[in-house]
Amino acid sequence: MRGHISPLNFVAVSPEGKCYCSGDEDWYVRVYLFDRPCFDFKYEVEKERANQLSL
Numbered sequence: 001m002r003g004h005i006s007p008l009n010f011v012a013v014s015p016e017g018k019c020y021c022s023g024d025e026d027w028y029v030r031v032y033l034f035d036r037p038c039f040d041f042k043y044e045v046e047k048e049r050a051n052q053l054s055l
Contacts, residue, residue, distance in 0.1 A: 003030050 006025040013020045023029045
């Protein structure tokens, strides 16, 4: 997946199907829009909250 260097931990798709996000082992979450070639947002999350993400 574009933008990640570390292995992915999760991928989630929004309920309306307009975007998706992915998180990696470096604790970065990236948000992508399906109609764009690159990620739109990059967040660094706390390790304890990394598996609590929802769209």
